[in-house]
Amino acid sequence: MKTVDDLNFAGKKALVRVDFNVPLDENFNITDDNRIQGAAPTIKKILNDGGSVILMSHLGRPKDGPTDKYSLKHIVAHLSQVLGTDVQFANDCIGTEAVEKAGALQAGQVLLLENLRFYKEEEKGDVGFAEKLSKLGDVYVNDAFGTAHRAHASTAIVAQFFPGAKYSGYLMAAEVGNAEKVLNNPVRPFTAIMGGAKVSDKIQLIEALLDKVDNLLIGGGMAYTFIKARGGEIGQSLVEIDKLDLANELVKKAKEKGVNLVIPTDAQIADAFSNDANVYDGPNDQIPADLQGLDIGQESAANFAAIIRNSKTVLWNGPMGVFEFDTFAKGTKAVADAVVEATKNGAFSLIGGGDSAAAVSKFGMTEDVSYVSTGGGALLEYMEGRVLPGVKALED
Numbered sequence: 551m552k553t554v555d556d557l558n559f560a561g562k563k564a565l566v567r568v569d570f571n572v573p574l575d576e577n578f579n580i581t582d583d584n585r586i587q588g589a590a591p592t593i594k595k596i597l598n599d600g601g602s603v604i605l606m607s608h609l610g611r612p613k614d615g616p617t618d619k620y621s622l623k624h625i626v627a628h629l630s631q632v633l634g635t636d637v638q639f640a641n642d643c644i645g646t647e648a649v650e651k652a653g654a655l656q657a658g659q660v661l662l663l664e665n666l667r668f669y670k671e672e673e674k675g676d677v678g679f680a681e682k683l684s685k686l687g688d689v690y691v692n693d694a695f696g697t698a699h700r701a702h703a704s705t706a707i708v709a710q711f712f713p714g715a716k717y718s719g720y721l722m723a724a725e726v727g728n729a730e731k732v733l734n735n736p737v738r739p740f741t742a743i744m745g746g747a748k749v750s751d752k753i754q755l756i757e758a759l760l761d762k763v764d765n766l767l768i769g770g771g772m773a774y775t776f777i778k779a780r781g782g783e784i785g786q787s788l789v790e791i792d793k794l795d796l797a798n799e800l801v802k803k804a805k806e807k808g809v810n811l812v813i814p815t816d817a818q819i820a821d822a823f824s825n826d827a828n829v830y831d832g833p834n835d836q837i838p839a840d841l842q843g844l845d846i847g848q849e850s851a852a853n854f855a856a857i858i859r860n861s862k863t864v865l866w867n868g869p870m871g872v873f874e875f876d877t878f879a880k881g882t883k884a885v886a887d888a889v890v891e892a893t894k895n896g897a898f899s900l901i902g903g904g905d906s907a908a909a910v911s912k913f914g915m916t917e918d919v920s921y922v923s924t925g926g927g928a929l930l931e932y933m934e935g936r937v938l939p940g941v942k943a944l945e946d
Contacts, residue, residue, distance in 0.1 A: 602657055709943035709946070710943070749772045767857065768813050870884075
């Protein structure tokens with residue numbers, strides 16, 4: 551896979567797929583610009599070479615064509631500020647205005663196209679739509695790893711119109727490179743920490759990891775399915791009753807493969823799903839019928855932390871509890887502290903996007919781990935061993 555470092559973009563118009571699907575408040579202010587910041591180095595590299603940039607992205611999930619709240623015009627001012635140049639905007643992505651503005655673009659200039667998903671052809675992976683997009687630029691760059699698992703027109707199909715002129719941006723290259731490092735070249739011991747609500751969301755990932763890791767720590771709501779499966783009383787805690795046999799099967803597989811699979815032993819037990827709930831720390835297999843576990847307990851947190859600190863490769867995906875409430879953030883914070891400590895001691899730590907990235911950010915630790923993925927679902931699918939259409943399109 552060629553990267554933007556393999557080309558001098560002087561005199562070139564680069565059609566760049568970015569992931570600017572950023573959260574906006576009711577006044578259209580961006581509440582988290584990580585995805586814009588993540589793509590900035592690639593854009594600036596092209597501009598500094600003397601190239602021009604045509605940016606394409608989606609925003610949200612518009613159902614019925616153009617919708618004001620999903621218009622990318624709302625991010626133009628902030629994007630201009632981040633890039634240090636006035637970003638032009640086209641009110642369409644393949645129409646006359648887009649064609650004319652792209653055609654008139656000079657070296658050092660940036661054009662942002664309107665939301666790709668205003669056309670149903672984008673998500674359908676329509677070849678004709680992709681071809682129209684391709685006519686806007688001389689070279690194609692994909693820096694949108696977060697959408698690489700979708701075979702959409704702008705992420706997978708358009709690349710075929712740029713034989714020999716398709717490149718990955720810095721963010722895409724970093725995401726793939728760091729995932730590969732963890733999957734194929736981990737320094738041992740290799741510990742994976744899995745959290746979040748449901749086992750069903752992580753089945754394939756857990757099964758893939760059982761062939762690779764030394765330790766697999768299970769936290770979050772999904773842990774209660776494992777506890778219930780072995781006969782524990784979990785009260786009102788989250789559980790997937792139809793996955794109890796699967797949980798036992800995963801425990802058995804881990805044993806057969808020599809993987810140290812660790813389930814929490816205690817929990818922060820609460821009388822309500824609230825930051826103000828009455829809470830005590832107790833065994834997570836003896837939770838009264840009217841109460842629920844909303845975080846791992848102190849004993850489990852200490853046990854997890856000790857394993858993490860002794861690891862040389864760490865993959866973390868999913869919080870240990872309802873960390874959005876400070877009352878139930880202690881377990882997730884203990885894991886984050888241990889990951890940071892392991893990293894300081896020379897371990898490679900990959901934080902797998904989504905809630906894990908949000909937790910690391912909440913605790914101010916983003917700079918203290920090796921890499922925080924922006925990939926979310928794309929990273930999970932890559933870790934599961936699936937082929938990502940957006941990555942494959944750059945390799946062909």
